[in-house]
Amino acid sequence: MVAVTGLVLLGFVIGHLLGNLQIFLGPDWINSYAEHLRDLGPLLWFVRAFLLVNVVAHIYYTIRLTIDNRRARPNAYAQKDYVKASFASRYMWLSGLVVLAFIIYHLAHFTLVVADPRLATLKLDALQRHDVYSMMVYGFRNVIVSAFYVLAMFLLMLHLTHGASSFFQSLGWNDKTMTPHLARWGRVFAWLIFIGYVSIPLAVLLGLVQPAQPL
Amino acid sequence: MIGTLESRIPSGPLDKKWSSYKDHARLVSPANRRKLDVIVVGSGLAGGSAAATLGEQGYNVKCFCFQDSPRRAHSIAAQGGINAAKNYQNDGDSVFRLFYDTIKGGDFRSREANVYRLAEVSNSIIDQCVEQGVPFAREYGGLLANRSFGGAQVSRTFYARGQTGQQLLLGCYQALCRQIAAGTVKMFPHTEMLDVVLVDGHAKGIITRNLETGDIHAHASDAVVLATGGYGNVFYLSTNARGSNVTATYRAYRKGALFANPCYTQIHPTCIPVSGQHQSKLTLMSESLRNDGRVWVPNKQGDTRSPEQIPEEERDYYLERKYPSFGNLAPRDISSRSAKEACDDGRGVGPGGRGVFLDFADAINRLGETTIRERYGNLFDIYEKITGEDAYNRPMRIYPAVHYTMGGLWVDYNLMSNVPGLHVIGEANFSDHGANRLGASALMQGLADGYFVLPYTLPTYLAGQIGKRPTVDHPEFHKAETGVRERISKMIGVNGTRSVDSFHRELGLLLWDKCGMARNAAGLREALRKIPEIRGRFWREVRVPGSGEEFNQSLERAGRVADYLEFAELMCTDALERDESCGGHFREEHQTPDGEALRDDVNFASAFAWEFQGNGTIAPPKLHREPLEFETLELAQRSYK
Amino acid sequence: MNFKLRVWRQKTGAAKGKLADYPANDVSPDTSFLEMLDLVNDRLIEGGEEPIAFESDCREGICGTCCLTINGEAHGPDHPGAACQLYMRRFKEGETITVEPFRAKPFRFVKDLVVNRSALDRIVQAGGFVSARSGSAPEANSIPVPKQNADRAMEAAACIGCGACAAACPNASAMLFTSAKVSHLALLPQGDPERTNRVLNMVSVMDEEGFGNCTNTYECEAVCPAEISASFIAKLNREYAVATLRKKLGG
Structure with missing residues (x-):
């Protein structure tokens, strides 16, 4: 179940990145993209609910799994070395928790607009759409926000270096010849996601992307 | 002596003996099998396959092994392969050829009828193992592959990489697991047999020690099967596993079972x-x-x-x-x-x-x-x-x-020792390899005995035993149990200064030197003089720390080494008495001018079966001879020039 | 060579255990790790102390009896290989070597470095066999098996049942062990009739015994002395999914 829900969330991570990268295409693109999402109406709420259920299920099953796993070794080793198990694979719960904290903050920040009251004062754009573009730019101009964002993305990347190949194994879609390729492409994929997401705050901080309206 | 030294070989032509035996052997009805308890000691190829098969037939089986799991028995270490007369390679193999090669390889010191039966059932073993999922090597066409092995001119050896023993053992371990799950076999791992119990001259139970807790237990049964392997570790250094020991067979010998040809050891x-x-x-x-x-x-x-x-x-x-x-x-x-x-x-x-x-x-x-x-x-x-x-x-x-010991407890055609009810299978018995074993036939013998021979011969004894099982309250059980406890206290009580292993090493060196690859009368006499000395010192100077009521490996080893210290004397006595060279037993006095083993068929074409003498003390054992009759083959000198 | 040993000493499962220090001096580099422990034990016995309990049998890496965690790694630093195949020349002069038992809840503690691994036997008892009555088997060559399947089955069947996979796994999971037996039998036509129940029953007993879950860290295959590949775990997951589906559909 962890693998199945993880796979759904992985799909969201890809989709969300593609959406966000539209910032580089200018305010018109991304604002209309956001407007389209809103126009979906009940469907959007359905997708949101589905994602939420997945997040909850992913966490629930992980907690159960972790409790089981802790119980399976009540007496710890005095000294333990790992030969192959990567840091990422052993600390999925940690990277997962930080990413979760980030998601909550992120929603508060951009979707509910409670973290930064200034963003609520942004006017609609020329076509009466939410100016998502400017919201993102102003959001990321805050160095602390961006730093947290980059850190969260880094942990997400770690989470995915393991997770993005691991579900193949858990779902039984793996065999001996595929294993090394899966591991490699899983890492490449995770780094691409990281670079993709991090490019936005970097671009904002470097001044490559400017807001469409003053605050 | 208990019982008789009768080989009980069926009459009739060699190739009809086993089938006519099976046609006329006594049977036990399924309803009565449920009433009969069988103890199997050892869970290697012989013991594991016997326990699984007997359980499947409906007997109540108790199976014991000293390892922590039946899957770890030393059969697992065999590398090369297992012989069978399938003639898949179309190179002229047959049951008779496998029989002939085995007798010749054993330097004409084994029983024709037993060896022929072994060759006969060899093919069924391969069928059985394949059905169990043993992943034998295969050719590209999907059929089974074979390789050639020493002592034969045909390719009749089946193999699973270099792990044939492991795969065959896992096959029979899995069959055993199936019976354990079905409740027909009760498994006692980490449990060592320390004595066999005779009631009215019949083997009716054993005394065991639980190695984890030290608990001493008596188990009663209608028959006892020993499948406890060989005694190669008497030399301290051998290719055997560390735990392999002579205790079960030696304890049975002390209770009256005859030990045959202990001097036949194979050096690789x-x-x-x-x-x-x-x-x-x-x-x-x-x-x-x-x-x-x-x-x-x-x-x-x-x-x-x-x-x-x-x-x-x-x-x-x-x-x-x-x-x-x-x-x-x-x-x-x-x-x-x-x-x-x-x-x-x-x-x-x-x-x-x-x-x-x-x-x-x-x-x-x-x-x-x-x-x-x-x-x-x-x-x-x-x-x-x-x-x-x-x-x-x-x-x-x-x-x-x-590497291997051909000698073992004497058994008749039924694989029963002279002690009624005490059956011995696999390397623990003496029957099939004569004075030298050919490569890839140890696995064959273990599985033949367990899957295909004992399940047919055991009813011959059991049919007459329904309702005769004593309870563990019988005085003989108490006596045996007390004996075991006293021996343990005695070993711990010595409280000397030397470790058990140091005595084992000393004994091993002496035997390797005097009763190893080449032996002579003077050396053997010297060994016979020195062994009691070492034994005496063992009982004065050994140190066994801890108690008997816990997991205590020093104690386990002390018991085994104490038995080796007695058994070694028997081995040297046999080697001295067998005043000829044959197979693995090379007496320097008896060799051809170019250094080949020189047999003496007139005086020594017989199995030497030794009877324990002495009551508490160790007296020279008494020799019984079973003449080997060669009706089909002619005795011939081996030559490899 | 000389070493400093830190060995886990614990009398029984109920007692409290601790690491104790022992010198291991004048050890030849050609000594195996277990022989080095023999040597230490001989000296302990002669000095009137209780020897360190540890199990071993074949001492050539096939029986799976030895179960030591050496310097935090199951079977020690020399992979692939069992602890009995580890030689002292692999260590540095004067090195401190920590020795602990295999730790996992289903491996019931016995003494010092000895644990009881019968939980693994019970997993096999749940279905790790082919129900073939002695003497009832058809002629061995009547069902050809493609060589690549036979070879792959052999790779899985090579498992020595030592339990290092569970001991090394951060979650104490026995998936590698279970998957090896499930895969071995699933790859052969003889194992096919019982395939569905086998995987379901073995996995359920594995869970009941208290082993942890697989989180694909692949630590198991790294320490496996028989080089069992973790891709068999993927096969187990596949077999399990198919079997569950087949059961649900009433197959």
Whole structure:
């Protein structure tokens, strides 16, 4: 179940990145993209609910799994070395928790607009759409926000270096010849996601992307 | 003596004996099988397959092993393969040929009828194992592959990489697991048998010790089956597992079962030599290495130069010199003895001068390193792991080591000892290999006994025993249990200064020297004088820390070594009495002018079955002879020139 | 060579255990790790102390009896190989070596470095076999098996049942062990009739015994002395999914 829900969330991570990268295409693109999402109406709420259920299920099953796993070794080793198990694979719960904290903050920040009251004062754009573009730019101009964002993305990347190949194994879609390729492409994929997401705050901080309206 | 020394071989022509036996043997009805309890001691190929099959037939089986799981029995370490007369290779094999090769390989010291039966059921073993999912090697067409092995001119050996023993054992372990789950077999792992209990002269139970808790328990049954393997560890160093021991069979011997041919031990020529005092066991390297390796020692005594510095003309390729037609492929016993001679002559190599070179330089020049790597890569790796030397660049060092014991408790055609109810199967009995065992036939015998022979012969005894099982309240059980407890307290009570292993090592060295690859009357007499001395010191100086009521490995070993210290005397007595050379038993007094074993068929074409004498003390054992009659084959001298 | 050993000493499962220090001096580099322990034990006995309990049998890496965690790694630093195939030349002069038992809840503690691994036997008892009555088997060559399947089955069947996979796994999971037996039998036609129940029952007993879950860290295959590949775990997951589906559909 962890693998199945993880796979759904992985799909969201890809989709969300593609959406966000539209910032580089200018305010018109991304604002209309956001407007389209809103126009979906009940469907959007359905997708949101589905994602939420997945997040909850992913966490629930992980907690159960972790409790089981802790119980399976009540007496710890005095000294333990790992030969192959990567840091990422052993600390999925940690990277997962930080990413979760980030998601909550992120929603508060951009979707509910409670973290930064200034963003609520942004006017609609020329076509009466939410100016998502400017919201993102102003959001990321805050160095602390961006730093947290980059850190969260880094942990997400770690989470995915393991997770993005691991579900193949858990779902039984793996065999001996595929294993090394899966591991490699899983890492490449995770780094691409990281670079993709991090490019936005970097671009904002470097001044490559400017807001469409003053605050 | 309890019972009789009757072989109970069925009458009739050799090839009809087993089928006519099965047609007329007594049966036990399914309803009565539920009322009968059978104890099986040991869970290797013989014990595991017997317990599984008897459980499947509906008997209540209790199976015991000292290992922590039945899957770890030492059968697991067999590498090479298992013989069967399938003739899949269309090279003229047959049941008769397998029978003939086995008798000849055993130097005409085994029973024709038993060996023929073994060859006959060999094919069923392969069928059975394949059905269990044993992943034997296959050809590209999907059919089973075979390879050739020593002592035969046909390819009849089935194999699963270099792990045939493991795969066969796992097959029978899984069959056993199925019966454990079905409730027909109750398994007692980490449990050692310390005595057999006789009630009115019949074997009706055993006394065991739980190795984890130290609990002593009595178990009653309608019959007892011993499948406890060989006694190669009497030499301390052997290729056997550390835990392999003689205790079960030796305790049965002390209770009146006859021990047959204890002097027949097999020494394997290609093992990794001893590297120092610390060594605890020896590792076998497959004999196949001799196909491409050349065996040599320096001409000069005490030559400590490294091998590449010794020029060609200063090397003695002694096997090629002495046996020009067989060369490096001379049979096991001959190559083992030649290595010993060279080392006795002071020309051995490596630490302690106990080793000879097995050189692949010529083969690498001729075939290229790649080919050699393909053929023997894993063996070269094992060698490097153990010795730290790279055999591609410098010759391997090898030396013979004790590997298998052909002797064991005497049994009749039913695999029952002279003690009614006490059955003995696998390496623990003496029956099928005579004075020397051929490669790939130990696995065959273990599984034949367990799957296909004992399940047919055991009812012959059990049919008359329904309702006769005593309870563990019988005084004989109390007596045996008390004996076991007293012995444990006595061992702990010595409280001396020396470890158990140090005595075992001392005994092993003496036996290896006097009753090893070559024996003579003077040496054996000396050993017979020294063994009681060591035994005396053991009981005065050994130190067994801890108590009997806990997991105590020193105590386990002390019991086993104490038995070895008595058994060794029996072995040397047998070796002295058998005043001829045959198979693995080489008496220096009896050899042809060119150093071959010289049999004496007039006086020694018989099995020597020894009866324990003495009450509490150890008196010289009493000899009974079972003459071996050769109705089908003619006795012939082996020649490998 | 000389070493400093830190060995786990614990009398029984109920008692409290601790690491104790022992010197291991004058050890030849050609000594195996277990022989080095023999040596230490001999000296302990002669000095009137209780020897360190540890199990071993074949001492050539096939029986799976030895179960030591050496310097935090199951079977020690020399992979692939069992602890009995580890030689002292692999360590540095004067090195401190920590020795602990295999730790996992289903491996019931016995003494010092000895644990009881019968939980693994019970997993096999749940279905790791082919129900073939002795003497009832058809002629061995009547069902050809493609060589690549036979070879792959052999790779899985090579498992020595030592339990290092569970001991090394951060979650103490026995998936590698279970998957090896499930895969071995699933790859052969003889194992096919019982395939569905086998995987379901073995996995359920594995869970009941208290082993943890697989999180694909692949630590198991790294320490496996028989080089069992973790891709068999993927096969187990596949077999399990198919079997569950087949059961649900009433197959």
